[in-house]
Amino acid sequence: MSTTDTDTCTLDATMNTIQSNKYNIYFDNSLAELAAFIEQGNYSRFFVLTDENTAKYCLPLLRERLGDPENFDIIEINAGEESKDIDFCIGVWKMLIDFGADRQSLLINLGGGVISDLGGFAASTFKRGIDFVHVPTTLLSQVDASVGGKTGIDIDSIKNIIGTFTQPKAVFIEYEFLKTLPARQILSGTAEMLKHGLICDADYWNLLKQSDLSSTTVEMVYKSVVIKNKVVMEDPHEKNIRKSLNFGHTIGHAVETWSLINDKDSLSHGEAIAIGMICEAYLSYKKTGLSSDELAEITQTLTNLYPRYELKMEHSDTLLEYMLKDKKNQNGKINCTLLSTIGQFAIDNICTNDELLEGLNYYANL
Amino acid sequence: MSTTDTDTCTLDATMNTIQSNKYNIYFDNSLAELAAFIEQGNYSRFFVLTDENTAKYCLPLLRERLGDPENFDIIEINAGEESKDIDFCIGVWKMLIDFGADRQSLLINLGGGVISDLGGFAASTFKRGIDFVHVPTTLLSQVDASVGGKTGIDIDSIKNIIGTFTQPKAVFIEYEFLKTLPARQILSGTAEMLKHGLICDADYWNLLKQSDLSSTTVEMVYKSVVIKNKVVMEDPHEKNIRKSLNFGHTIGHAVETWSLINDKDSLSHGEAIAIGMICEAYLSYKKTGLSSDELAEITQTLTNLYPRYELKMEHSDTLLEYMLKDKKNQNGKINCTLLSTIGQFAIDNICTNDELLEGLNYYANL
Numbered sequence: 001m002s003t004t005d006t007d008t009c010t011l012d013a014t015m016n017t018i019q020s021n022k023y024n025i026y027f028d029n030s031l032a033e034l035a036a037f038i039e040q041g042n043y044s045r046f047f048v049l050t051d052e053n054t055a056k057y058c059l060p061l062l063r064e065r066l067g068d069p070e071n072f073d074i075i076e077i078n079a080g081e082e083s084k085d086i087d088f089c090i091g092v093w094k095m096l097i098d099f100g101a102d103r104q105s106l107l108i109n110l111g112g113g114v115i116s117d118l119g120g121f122a123a124s125t126f127k128r129g130i131d132f133v134h135v136p137t138t139l140l141s142q143v144d145a146s147v148g149g150k151t152g153i154d155i156d157s158i159k160n161i162i163g164t165f166t167q168p169k170a171v172f173i174e175y176e177f178l179k180t181l182p183a184r185q186i187l188s189g190t191a192e193m194l195k196h197g198l199i200c201d202a203d204y205w206n207l208l209k210q211s212d213l214s215s216t217t218v219e220m221v222y223k224s225v226v227i228k229n230k231v232v233m234e235d236p237h238e239k240n241i242r243k244s245l246n247f248g249h250t251i252g253h254a255v256e257t258w259s260l261i262n263d264k265d266s267l268s269h270g271e272a273i274a275i276g277m278i279c280e281a282y283l284s285y286k287k288t289g290l291s292s293d294e295l296a297e298i299t300q301t302l303t304n305l306y307p308r309y310e311l312k313m314e315h316s317d318t319l320l321e322y323m324l325k326d327k328k329n330q331n332g333k334i335n336c337t338l339l340s341t342i343g344q345f346a347i348d349n350i351c352t353n354d355e356l357l358e359g360l361n362y363y364a365n366l
Numbered sequence: 367m368s369t370t371d372t373d374t375c376t377l378d379a380t381m382n383t384i385q386s387n388k389y390n391i392y393f394d395n396s397l398a399e400l401a402a403f404i405e406q407g408n409y410s411r412f413f414v415l416t417d418e419n420t421a422k423y424c425l426p427l428l429r430e431r432l433g434d435p436e437n438f439d440i441i442e443i444n445a446g447e448e449s450k451d452i453d454f455c456i457g458v459w460k461m462l463i464d465f466g467a468d469r470q471s472l473l474i475n476l477g478g479g480v481i482s483d484l485g486g487f488a489a490s491t492f493k494r495g496i497d498f499v500h501v502p503t504t505l506l507s508q509v510d511a512s513v514g515g516k517t518g519i520d521i522d523s524i525k526n527i528i529g530t531f532t533q534p535k536a537v538f539i540e541y542e543f544l545k546t547l548p549a550r551q552i553l554s555g556t557a558e559m560l561k562h563g564l565i566c567d568a569d570y571w572n573l574l575k576q577s578d579l580s581s582t583t584v585e586m587v588y589k590s591v592v593i594k595n596k597v598v599m600e601d602p603h604e605k606n607i608r609k610s611l612n613f614g615h616t617i618g619h620a621v622e623t624w625s626l627i628n629d630k631d632s633l634s635h636g637e638a639i640a641i642g643m644i645c646e647a648y649l650s651y652k653k654t655g656l657s658s659d660e661l662a663e664i665t666q667t668l669t670n671l672y673p674r675y676e677l678k679m680e681h682s683d684t685l686l687e688y689m690l691k692d693k694k695n696q697n698g699k700i701n702c703t704l705l706s707t708i709g710q711f712a713i714d715n716i717c718t719n720d721e722l723l724e725g726l727n728y729y730a731n732l
């Protein structure tokens with residue numbers, strides 16, 4: 001996929017329902033669509049997985065739009081990446097058991113990426129699989145986690161080390177929910193949108209670069225979902241072009257894991273991925289043909305948007321260890337997705353430890 | 367499926383490779399076939415999941431036939447159903463992480479049903495799925511667990527409450543391994559073979575009934591796998607006819623769970639299923655047209671083969687609780703597979719608590 005493969009970036013004001021892999025992604029009046037989905041489905045029971053934040057800020061609207069149904073049981077977990085640990089997943093399974101969930105039950109994942117990843121995994125394995133839908137409430141989960149059928153949980157802080165490829169039955173993207181989000185969470189989602197531009201669509205990247213990204217529009221969200229959906233439809237199991245979505249994530253995930261374990265106020269996913277994209281843009285400049293001007297443009301755009309993070313090189317061995325555990329690796333070699341130019345990804349680049357250290361060093365010395 | 371749908375019971379001495387759902391089940395010279403599979407596959411690493419029994423009695427033969435390969439890591443767990451608990455699954459995942467397993471790794475499940483269920487689940491979810499093959503070493507796993515693509519683990523002793531439908535890449539059935547088994551384990555597998563006859567093939571049932579089942583022949587094993595494979599190929603996700611395989615299992619699983627928790631010397635799976643089949647044959651007589659002569663024939667055959675178990679009716683409430691958690695239920699109602707006659711199953715029979723108690727009582731008063 002290259003820039004010439006995608007449409008030029010005219011944002012679509014109609015925002016039709018997007019067809020994905022045997023399921024629909026609803027944008028327009030999406031909670032009414034959810035009500036219709038529930039009405040038409042042959043489900044015995046409904047469970048809403050939520051965290052304390054979405055229970056407070058999003059669940060009331062969901063209840064209201066669904067006519068405050070009584071046959072819903074709520075499973076509430078703590079907010080935050082820690083809740084993706086296997087122990088919390090066991091907690092969700094046990095609550096489903098205790099509530100008497102059967103194979104005709106539906107799990108509604110109301111929340112951000114933690115809720116959709118964890119809820120998707122719990123549902124896809126409970127009694128060998130019950131149906132689930134996503135109602136993503138953060139920008140990050142609307143443009144990323146809720147689309148593509150990846151589920152995942154963490155063990156020992158290794159992100160998504162356990163998971164399945166299982167499609168939701170539908171995704172309901174409600175722009176209204178974004179209004180409840182703090183600015184930092186909006187920026188976390190923006191990182192994935194910028195990535196979509198960098199890997200596939202230079203026009204979209206340029207548009208985002210010139211926009212006030214503290215107030216993302218629903219049309220921008222829609223465009224990002226169109227790009228992500230196109231990629232995952234073409235390669236659902238990440239055999240080739242889906243790997244493009246991993247740009248920034250080899251180093252970004254390692255930095256995120258490090259921060260999760262060591263920082264009191266951990267980096268958000270987007271903040272970590274922004275760091276990863278800068279480091280991997282540098283590797284792209286060294287290895288796959290990204291120009292020095294493009295490297296400077298990416299670096300400047302991302303450092304303007306995201307706070308600086310003190311990346312200490314004395315911890316780089318630990319970061320490399322985390323990278324070595326990355327799912328994308330083969331034969332113990334670290335496999336990165338890079339860019340050949342802005343709007344064009346390059347997959348399957350084996351990077352040596354020295355190269356990765358150089359990438360980290362580039363960011364550390366900015 | 368009825369008796370008229372299946373071949374009459376002439377045991378096939380040729381035992382060709384059986385084609386299943388995108389994978390092969392090898393009978394003839396199967397460990398040589400495994401060696402060829404490994405040789406031809408593009409795998410980076412190999413892991414053998416085994417327990418202390420198969421490590422002692424089966425692993426040496428496997429190593430020998432594979433030419434004692436060096437690039438195999440062994441993951442050994444304790445023998446027994448307790449090892450199917452989620453905690454042991456986490457242990458397997460952590461060992462795969464520590465050994466540096468990547469997405470191109472192959473997991474070889476060498477053992478009985480616990481190994482194939484647990485190993486299949488661990489592999490199907492590790493890094494969102496790595497390849498696995500089964501080398502079943504017990505009669506039970508050869509005729510049942512290794513075929514059909516069900517994986518599963520237990521939580522709080524609730525059997526297979528968590529799992530996936532994931533096909534192995536191949537199954538290698540080595541009759542040689544059965545020679546290492548104690549008589550009680552052979553009889554445990556025989557229960558599933560008898561079930562295959564009862565649900566689908568009266569001729570096969572008659573043949574088994576008249577045979578010395580302490581020395582099962584390889585042709586009998588082959589015939590059972592043919593029957594099971596035919597059922598699961600037609601309905602891989604248990605929407606309809608695959609439910610036939612649950613005959614004896616609603617009550618049998620509950621009795622098995624009870625015994626696992628309370629008895630020092632727990633019932634084997636087959637012993638519990640034999641009890642379940644007697645109780646559910648009684649329900650079949652009451653509800654779905656099994657004749658009294660057939661009920662007597664099934665009862666006599668199974669009580670002759672399996673030791674009597676003291677089923678105390680004061681514990682029946684606990685047994686009903688276990689049955690209520692059964693995956694096959696809908697809307698909190700207990701759903702049984704019964705027989706209309708020997709060789710013909712009848713699915714989706716809702717049984718009341720009183721009926722189930724009657725079934726248990728029938729066995730208790732034999």
